[in-house]
Amino acid sequence: MASLARRLALSSAAVALAAAPALAQEILLNPSFETPGPGFVLFQNWGQFNNVFADDNIEVPAQNGSRSVKMFGQFIPGGQSDNGVYQMVNVTAGTDYVLSCHTYTPSGDAIQPFVTVPAAYGHLPLLIIDFKNSGGTTISSAQTNAFEPGIDPTDTWVFKSMTATAPAGAVQAQVTLLLIQFDLAPGALFWDNVSMTEDDTPPGPCNAADLAEPYGVLNFFDVQAFLQLFSAGCH
Ligand SMILES: [Ca+2]
Structure with a gap:
């Protein structure tokens, strides 16, 4: 016995x-975008492309600290505009990772639901992780809707989360906060307080x-x- x-x-x-x-260790650097980058880099540790701006409690109250990321599209008639920030981190194959973010769209400048009929129009805000091998090639990806226009509430921070497993061969991952705009859909999306931790349940x-x-x-x-x-x- x-x-x-x-x-x-x-x-x-x-x-x-x-x-x-135990409190999970944050993997992302500058996850609340509080530290400005050098020169034209808006946020230390983050790369950026196209229409990305810093908002210092001017247009919206930051979800955490005093600075958030503002994105909107490039207004390409009939076209697609990709706007975002990204960061590379080291990962361990076989480990589960929890990614989360907060997003906000103001009612006076709300992003629009994505439709395909009669033509592509609206926004797709995505939280993305791309797992990469030692050669830098993406070997698997996971993504979730970071905000659902027309469904999620405006004028408040919305929390989104997902879990993804680093596949065999993965040594790094790129985390991307992406706002895709189709056609001339009006609206801006703000991001703050993102997180990536090992799922160590x-x-x-x-x-x-x-x-x-x-x-x-x-x-x-x-x-x-x-x-x-x-x-x-x-x-
Ligand atoms: Ca912040």
């Missing part, structure tokens, strides 16, 4: 760990019946452990 007691003690320890996870029993290793799988060993507990009077 000693081994059963040990199993139960290990099980309790795993539950305690799950209840009080500790492995543990998936439920009360998952009594034995390997955890996460309800298998013969759990049934065996249950039967042993049952015969020991633990029911």
Whole structure:
């Protein structure tokens, strides 16, 4: 019965760990865009392309600190305009990463829902991660809508989050905050307080019946452990 007691003690320890996870380490540098970059670089550690600006609590209140990122399109008649900021980070293959961001569109200058009929029009705001191998080639990508025009509320910060797994061979990832504008759709989108952390949820029993290793799988060993507990009077 000693081994059963040990199993139960290990099980309790795993539950305690799950209840009080360590604060996840932020991987992105300058994730709140508070530090200006040198020269024409608006935000230290971030690259940028096309219509990207810094807003210092002038047009909207920053979600965090006093500075946020403003984007809008280039107003190409009948065309597509990609505007964004990006940062490269190191990653570990096989690790799950949690990415999140906050976005805001003002009611007086709201971005427009994307439609394809009669022609492409509107905005697609995307939070993107591209995993790259040692040669710099993108080997997998994940993305989520960073704001849904016409659905998400205006005049308030909206939080979006996703989880992505670094595939075998991945050594770096590019995180991109992208606003795609089609045609002459009016509107501006603000970004602030982005985050990328390892999803370090500790492995543990998936439920009360998952009594034995390997955890996460309800298998013969759990049934065996249950039967042993049952015969020991633990029911
Ligand atoms: Ca900020």
